[in-house]
Amino acid sequence: MKRVFSGVKPTGHLTLGNYLGALRQWAEVDQHRADSLFCVVDLHALTVDHDPARVRRLSRQAATLLLASGLDPQLCTVFVQSHVDEHARLSYLLECVATDGEMRRMIQYKEKAARERERGGSVRLSLLTYPVLMAADILAYATHEVPVGDDQAQHVELARDLAVRFNQRYGHTFVVPKATLPTVAARVMNLQEPASKMGKSDDFGPGIVYLLDEPDVVRKKMMRAVTDSGREVVYDRVGRPGVANLLEILAACTGGDPAALGAGYSSYGALKKDAADAVVAVLEPLQARHRELCADPGYVERVLRDGAGKARHMARPVVDRAYRAIGL
Numbered sequence: 630m631k632r633v634f635s636g637v638k639p640t641g642h643l644t645l646g647n648y649l650g651a652l653r654q655w656a657e658v659d660q661h662r663a664d665s666l667f668c669v670v671d672l673h674a675l676t677v678d679h680d681p682a683r684v685r686r687l688s689r690q691a692a693t694l695l696l697a698s699g700l701d702p703q704l705c706t707v708f709v710q711s712h713v714d715e716h717a718r719l720s721y722l723l724e725c726v727a728t729d730g731e732m733r734r735m736i737q738y739k740e741k742a743a744r745e746r747e748r749g750g751s752v753r754l755s756l757l758t759y760p761v762l763m764a765a766d767i768l769a770y771a772t773h774e775v776p777v778g779d780d781q782a783q784h785v786e787l788a789r790d791l792a793v794r795f796n797q798r799y800g801h802t803f804v805v806p807k808a809t810l811p812t813v814a815a816r817v818m819n820l821q822e823p824a825s826k827m828g829k830s831d832d833f834g835p836g837i838v839y840l841l842d843e844p845d846v847v848r849k850k851m852m853r854a855v856t857d858s859g860r861e862v863v864y865d866r867v868g869r870p871g872v873a874n875l876l877e878i879l880a881a882c883t884g885g886d887p888a889a890l891g892a893g894y895s896s897y898g899a900l901k902k903d904a905a906d907a908v909v910a911v912l913e914p915l916q917a918r919h920r921e922l923c924a925d926p927g928y929v930e931r932v933l934r935d936g937a938g939k940a941r942h943m944a945r946p947v948v949d950r951a952y953r954a955i956g957l
């Protein structure tokens with residue numbers, strides 16, 4: 630059976646982008662077809678300025694939202710990264726295989742480091758090495774497939790390169806993983822800044838739909854989405870990114886193809902209204918499950934404890950083998 634691994638960072642409240650680009654695929658497809666692990670990658674939340682209590686609170690919230698999105702602990706393993714030491718153990722070995730040039734070429738690093746410097750802050754070394762820890766997350770579980778949004782494809786590619794390099798130098802140790810991307814909404818864009826992705830850690834609040842936004846808040850954000858001065862509803866990601874984003878969101882929520890859906894609209898207003906309704910309909914059941922789970926914190930606690938136990942059991946032999954192979 631295929632092994633699938635993926636994760637979400639507790640650096641902010643989870644967004645519609647996280648759901649359409651990743652979580653929904655995990656819940657509706659991956660957990661049913663593969664031996665799968667889904668992780669709240671809390672160590673990754675320490676790569677930027679952070680507040681300890683907030684990280685802890687957001688980790689718990691992210692784990693609860695994974696379950697509310699439909700992940701079933703009977704079908705898959707849900708856990709928190711820092712509960713399993715193997716991630717950090719393996720990361721160091723992979724740092725001895727990766728090069729600094731390779732790290733500095735990572736697009737997300739370049740963007741985030743530039744933003745941090747613009748703010749006058751310093752860049753944590755862990756921001757540079759973050760993709761190596763992510764490679765360790767993936768390789769520790771002998772993962773075949775990593776379902777992610779488009780923004781993470783380059784990091785999965787690095788995990789592939791490191792696995793191949795390690796295997797060539799030290800003997801076959803790791804499964805070589807590959808990324809799997811959703812066919813629609815692989816990159817949901819910010820509603821106010823359609824040139825940037827809808828990222829939970831970004832600063833454009835009104836352009837981000839959060840999974841726990843109330844329906845009227847979702848509607849307001851969707852109706853205020855930036856479009857362009859045209860009138861015709863056509864799907865053109867380059868020329869009309871705002872409209873294309875709304876069509877992608879609508880298509881991802883209702884099924885269908887963004888270009889074909891576009892042909893059915895004669896105004897941006899009607900498109901926005903339908904897209905808003907579709908998002909509200911997708912979020913309602915998720916929010917209802919979230920409320921139930923919040924009423925039973927002991928359950929979430931147990932799921933995470935059992936999940937960490939199972940994950941440790943899977944990762945330990947792989948990481949031990951890597952230690953032996955590299956000469957320790």
Ligand code: ADP
Nearest residue numbers: 637638646647650651777778815816817827829
């Ligand atoms: P964020 O950028 O919101 O901090 P994470 O790094 O925690 O997201 O990513 C969790 C998953 O959600 C990843 O698979 C990522 O590719 C996906 N994802 C994040 N933002 C988007 C987006 N705007 N559109 C599609 N997928 C996304």
